[in-house]
Amino acid sequence: MLMLLRKMVEIYFSDIENVNRYTYKELKIATEGFSPANKIGEGGFGSVYKGKLRNDTLAAIKVLSAESRQGVKEFLTEIKVISSIEHENLVKLYGCCVEGNHRILVYEYHENNSLAQTLLGGGHSSIQFSWDVRRNICIGVARGLAFLHDVVQPHIIHRDIKASNILLDKSLQPKISDFGLAKLIAANLTHISTLVAGTAGYLAPEYAIRSQVTRKSDVYSFGVLLLEIVSGKCNTNRRLPVGERYLLANAWDLYEKGETESLVDVFLDGEFDVEEAIRFCKIGLLCTQDSLQLRPSMSEVLDMLIGETDVNEEKMAKPGLVFEIIEAKERRKQKGTAEVENASSSLVGSGRQDDSSLSGIADSFATMTFTSIYDRSN
Numbered sequence: 001m002l003m004l005l006r007k008m009v010e011i012y013f014s015d016i017e018n019v020n021r022y023t024y025k026e027l028k029i030a031t032e033g034f035s036p037a038n039k040i041g042e043g044g045f046g047s048v049y050k051g052k053l054r055n056d057t058l059a060a061i062k063v064l065s066a067e068s069r070q071g072v073k074e075f076l077t078e079i080k081v082i083s084s085i086e087h088e089n090l091v092k093l094y095g096c097c098v099e100g101n102h103r104i105l106v107y108e109y110h111e112n113n114s115l116a117q118t119l120l121g122g123g124h125s126s127i128q129f130s131w132d133v134r135r136n137i138c139i140g141v142a143r144g145l146a147f148l149h150d151v152v153q154p155h156i157i158h159r160d161i162k163a164s165n166i167l168l169d170k171s172l173q174p175k176i177s178d179f180g181l182a183k184l185i186a187a188n189l190t191h192i193s194t195l196v197a198g199t200a201g202y203l204a205p206e207y208a209i210r211s212q213v214t215r216k217s218d219v220y221s222f223g224v225l226l227l228e229i230v231s232g233k234c235n236t237n238r239r240l241p242v243g244e245r246y247l248l249a250n251a252w253d254l255y256e257k258g259e260t261e262s263l264v265d266v267f268l269d270g271e272f273d274v275e276e277a278i279r280f281c282k283i284g285l286l287c288t289q290d291s292l293q294l295r296p297s298m299s300e301v302l303d304m305l306i307g308e309t310d311v312n313e314e315k316m317a318k319p320g321l322v323f324e325i326i327e328a329k330e331r332r333k334q335k336g337t338a339e340v341e342n343a344s345s346s347l348v349g350s351g352r353q354d355d356s357s358l359s360g361i362a363d364s365f366a367t368m369t370f371t372s373i374y375d376r377s378n
């Protein structure tokens with residue numbers, strides 16, 4: 001069995017070009033024995049360490065935990081996928097280590113950390129997120145995603161677009177990381193169903209409820225991220241009163257009242273291009289509409305962001321809000337009642353959801369990893 005596995009790994013590796021292989025020993029040296037001092041993060045799949053490679057290059061070394069769902073096949077698939085694509089807004093994979101039980105990915109290191117720890121990190125970062133910087137980040141992320149969706153063949157759905165997966169390099173260029181959930185899907189398939197493994201606040205309703213993954217579920221997540229970048233607020237802040245907890249619901253309320261401008265981060269102190277900021281908010285709302293068909297593609301989003309095309313808000317519908325289901329589920333847990341069904345029926349546009357899809361909610365949520373429902377302290 002072990003021999004067979006080794007053989008499989010060798011066959012797979014012989015098929016993968018341009019990927020360095022590292023030994024466990026050299027990665028141990030690079031991270032000073034995986035010392036806690038060099039640990040820079042902890043994700044759903046394991047720990048991330050900063051390390052210095054043999055050629056003095058800094059790297060982010062992601063050690064997949066034993067509990068990680070990624071087996072050899074998924075691990076090697078991830079490597080194959082990442083190594084075959086290169087783009088200025090995607091994190092570069094240097095190589096990997098597959099030795100015994102060790103599964104380690106070695107990425108280019110980006111010193112300015114993620115948006116989750118900087119922009120949304122509660123004031124612990126010294127980075128100045130001016131409007132120009134934010135605009136550049138939004139456009140860069142849209143470029144990276146449009147590339148994955150519309151240029152790479154067959155296209156790639158990221159599935160886990162969120163602030164902790166947007167890293168910043170030394171000149172604050174955004175880099176999309178974590179293709180652990182990405183899967184290549186055949187171009188003729190419109191969607192694939194799978195276990196929901198994204199993060200709650202960024203999840204498109206159809207993804208949360210029916211595990212339905214399409215490029216449009218990435219578009220939804222991008223819309224949430226866009227609103228976070230413009231507002232400087234996390235999509236969920238459980239410290240706030242119920243009515244103010246959810247950024248997306250607030251954004252829609254303000255839009256309806258014609259007060260979209262007040263969504264923009266107060267830290268900008270009024271120093272931003274008002275028209276452009278409002279346009280970005282509207283694009284965020286276009287992306288998060290309940291109906292997949294109404295959401296634009298990432299290439300269309302990019303064109304709207306750079307002002308190449310206008311934002312058509314004529315028929316813009318209310319966003320699909322997942323939090324209502326989450327809260328109802330929490331209440332049900334506490335009270336042992338069957339409120340999920342009630343809350344689900346109040347989901348925006350939920351008239352299209354039948355009982356069979358609703359009955360899957362609890363199961364879908366049981367498989368979700370709620371790893372990044374973070375709060376911003378201010």
Ligand SMILES: Nc1ncnc2c1ncn2[C@@H]1O[C@H](COP(=O)(O)OP(=O)(O)OP(=O)(O)O)[C@@H](O)[C@H]1O
Nearest residue numbers: 041042043044045048060107108109110114164178
């Ligand atoms: N290439 C990198 N350069 C610098 N820091 C990184 C890099 N990759 C990851 N990190 C840091 O490690 C943290 C954890 O990353 P990881 O992708 O494993 O998990 P996550 O995105 O936080 O959560 P999840 O696994 O649920 O997606 C990131 O938030 C970031 O701070």
